[in-house]
Amino acid sequence: MELPRLKPRGESSATKIDFAEYTPELLPFLGQAAALNLEVAENLARALAVAPSFEIKQRISYATSQVLATQHALVAEIRSLHADPDEHMRPFADALERYRTLATSSDWHELLLTCYLSGGMLGDFFEQLARGIGGDVGKRVATLLSKDAGAEDLATMLRASIAADAVLASSLAMWGRRLVGDTLLVARSALADVDSPGTPAHHAAEATIEPVFTELIAAHTRRMDGLGLTA
Amino acid sequence: MELPRLKPRGESSATKIDFAEYTPELLPFLGQAAALNLEVAENLARALAVAPSFEIKQRISYATSQVLATQHALVAEIRSLHADPDEHMRPFADALERYRTLATSSDWHELLLTCYLSGGMLGDFFEQLARGIGGDVGKRVATLLSKDAGAEDLATMLRASIAADAVLASSLAMWGRRLVGDTLLVARSALADVDSPGTPAHHAAEATIEPVFTELIAAHTRRMDGLGLTA
Numbered sequence: 001m002e003l004p005r006l007k008p009r010g011e012s013s014a015t016k017i018d019f020a021e022y023t024p025e026l027l028p029f030l031g032q033a034a035a036l037n038l039e040v041a042e043n044l045a046r047a048l049a050v051a052p053s054f055e056i057k058q059r060i061s062y063a064t065s066q067v068l069a070t071q072h073a074l075v076a077e078i079r080s081l082h083a084d085p086d087e088h089m090r091p092f093a094d095a096l097e098r099y100r101t102l103a104t105s106s107d108w109h110e111l112l113l114t115c116y117l118s119g120g121m122l123g124d125f126f127e128q129l130a131r132g133i134g135g136d137v138g139k140r141v142a143t144l145l146s147k148d149a150g151a152e153d154l155a156t157m158l159r160a161s162i163a164a165d166a167v168l169a170s171s172l173a174m175w176g177r178r179l180v181g182d183t184l185l186v187a188r189s190a191l192a193d194v195d196s197p198g199t200p201a202h203h204a205a206e207a208t209i210e211p212v213f214t215e216l217i218a219a220h221t222r223r224m225d226g227l228g229l230t231a
Numbered sequence: 232m233e234l235p236r237l238k239p240r241g242e243s244s245a246t247k248i249d250f251a252e253y254t255p256e257l258l259p260f261l262g263q264a265a266a267l268n269l270e271v272a273e274n275l276a277r278a279l280a281v282a283p284s285f286e287i288k289q290r291i292s293y294a295t296s297q298v299l300a301t302q303h304a305l306v307a308e309i310r311s312l313h314a315d316p317d318e319h320m321r322p323f324a325d326a327l328e329r330y331r332t333l334a335t336s337s338d339w340h341e342l343l344l345t346c347y348l349s350g351g352m353l354g355d356f357f358e359q360l361a362r363g364i365g366g367d368v369g370k371r372v373a374t375l376l377s378k379d380a381g382a383e384d385l386a387t388m389l390r391a392s393i394a395a396d397a398v399l400a401s402s403l404a405m406w407g408r409r410l411v412g413d414t415l416l417v418a419r420s421a422l423a424d425v426d427s428p429g430t431p432a433h434h435a436a437e438a439t440i441e442p443v444f445t446e447l448i449a450a451h452t453r454r455m456d457g458l459g460l461t462a
Contacts, residue, residue, distance in 0.1 A: 038289070038292070041279070041280055042280045043287070044276075045275075045276030045277070046277075046278050047273070047297070048273055048274070048276045048281050049273045049277050049280075050448070053317070054316070054320040055317040057269060057273070058269070058302075058317065061269070061272065061302060062303070064295070064299060065269045065296060065300070068292055068299070069296070071289075071292060072292070072293070075289065085285070086284070086285045086286040088455050089285040198418060
């Protein structure tokens with residue numbers, strides 16, 4: 001899920017090329033992408049269970065199917081490398097647990113907003129990592145993560161609710177602002193060689209990654225604006 | 232989800248023919264099948280969200296995808312009749328609400344057992360109703376509902392947990408016994424002309440339907456046995 005696009009297709013940038021240096025190994029990358037995508041699916045599943053009408057449930061169910069299809073394709077990529085998906089997802093369990101505490105809700109609007117905003121940021125981020133990895137797998141995974149996966153309809157549902165209820169709009173705006181930091185935190189655990197703060201390599205990595213995160217935040221702001229929320 | 236089969240394929244019986252007289256109109260039938268199948272999907276979604284490991288979540292996610300695919304096919308049948316799926320699901324909201332209170336849990340084993348046993352009984356029941364309806368739609372829906380939809384793997388997971396834990400086995404057996412009545416209750420609201428207790432027509436209908444429900448209960452008992460639970 002990554003609407004709107006970070007940048008027009010075909011536009012190449014120095015940022016993207018530098019970023020590739022910090023892409024992790026293939027299996028840890030696929031493991032993390034699968035673990036975080038499964039978390040998006042779980043939040044959609046939670047929203048499906050608590051949504052107030054058959055109509056809303058039905059619409060959420062299509063997004064859920066699409067995110068699960070992405071999930072099963074990611075897992076199939078791990079299996080095709082003769083590796084165990086569970087083993088390569090497990091290292092991200094702790095980071096996910098923290099994220100889950102902050103980004104999960106019992107309210108379906110908040111859950112959908114998490115899926116749309118956080119799922120969108122994570123989709124953008126892993127799509128860029130996948131392009132950095134390159135090769136056939138990298139291309140397939142980037143294509144997979146560039147799919148809408150139901151995000152447009154999540155946005156449509158949220159936009160309608162937000163336009164109709166100023167109190168809801170205000171509380172969802174706050175929820176959306178909270179999500180940025182939590183999402184960047186859970187995303188950056190994928191980057192190689194940035195886990196030793198204070199080292200020169202770490203500083204160099206930070207400097208390179210910074211513009212990418214700036215882009216992710218800009219795309220997040222555009223998503224918020226598109227929903228009628230103040231970022 | 233309807234494993235094991237109610238009866239060998241190709242065996243015809245008087246029960247099945249009589250039963251057809253009580254099949255509801257096509258749109259209410261599809262509406263109820265979709266509403267109850269969505270409830271199975273929601274319980275799988277709840278199980279996905281609370282399951283304890285990536286491995287279990289992954290396995291539940293495949294069953295969820297399959298039940299959602301059934302859901303989307305049922306909804307497509309309603310749409311192909313130029314009808315609104317929401318409108319034809321809504322009449323079953325109250326019956327479902329009561330069922331949900333009784334058959335939903337915060338425990339993933341209980342949720343999977345609900346999906347396997349209750350989903351299995353409902354699948355058997357609606358498959359028979361679909362055969363009674365006949366025609367192209369009836370045949371398509373019967374084929375759709377005769378699919379495994381991940382039930383075999385739910386049974387495998389449950390069997391492993393039950394074999395390993397006698398206390399769990401005992402509490403799940405009780406859960407399974409509770410589900411029978413609740414499931415029959417939510418299922419029978421689909422039958423035409425049985426809603427006026429005390430009338431001669433009602434008694435005749437009850438007499439015809441009784442053997443079908445006896446079969447559903449027998450299949451339920453076989454499922455319980457297959458899991459290592461006392462029915």
